[in-house]
Amino acid sequence: MGFSNIVVAVDGSEASQEALNHAVELARQSKSALTGFFIIDGGWPNFIGNDWQSAKGARQGFLDYIREEQEQQAEAARQQFEAAAEGIAESRFSILAGDPTELMISKANAVDTDLLIVGQRIFQVSGRPSLRSLSKRLAAKATRPLMLFP
Template sequence: MSFQNILVPTDGSEAVKTAVAEAVELAKTAKGHITALFVKDKYATDAAADAAVGYVEEQCKAAGIPFEKTVLSGVPAEVIAKKSADHDVIVMGTLGRTGMKKLLVGSVAEKVVKLATCPVIVVRNSE
């Protein structure tokens, strides 16, 4: 299976940085390209979207990886899952929450794994 068309959902958090590094390495190996996806919910600003996709763009440019960005509005897990139809793989970060925090906040990554139509690589933040 070839993972050339890589989707990297980003919210600009520290958890995403580890996932971006993994996606860049995967793209190098597969001679692929990366699409950074920022999903604007009702609280997100344009500045947050620009910063989040900007980080992915910087990492891709530094590694010589072809890059494009997409900013869409909606419920993050649902939008990411919908975009999975256009990609070979999703590489995304997670904070690795457990217990009460996970119960209260939920996990976008977990929902994406259930809903996506392509493989999902979930990279846990190293903190």
């Protein structure tokens, strides 16, 4: 089966390494483009949404702190991707922001995604508890080829 664009979710941790290695291998074999991405979880304000007693400074300070951690993780993901994708003619990496589950489903179903490759523990390194079920929901909602790694 030939691919023109293989997409892989990368989070800069071991959880995405195997999926990334496989995506790179497949992209080399099929001479396809490789697209990596990281998602900055935009669900934190809602997650602490009922925290109505926090001082504004404490609440915003916390959100800024979490954002900083996620930006560092995004940079780690970029480095992980670039190291693995070295030598691939057409590779690109992007950082998205929003609800990881929704964005993953939209990536999985995009017309220019020939195959989405994902590790099952993706984004748990800096995410909310519900992201543990992200791959399960992705498998249920994906309408295009999807490859899940343990």
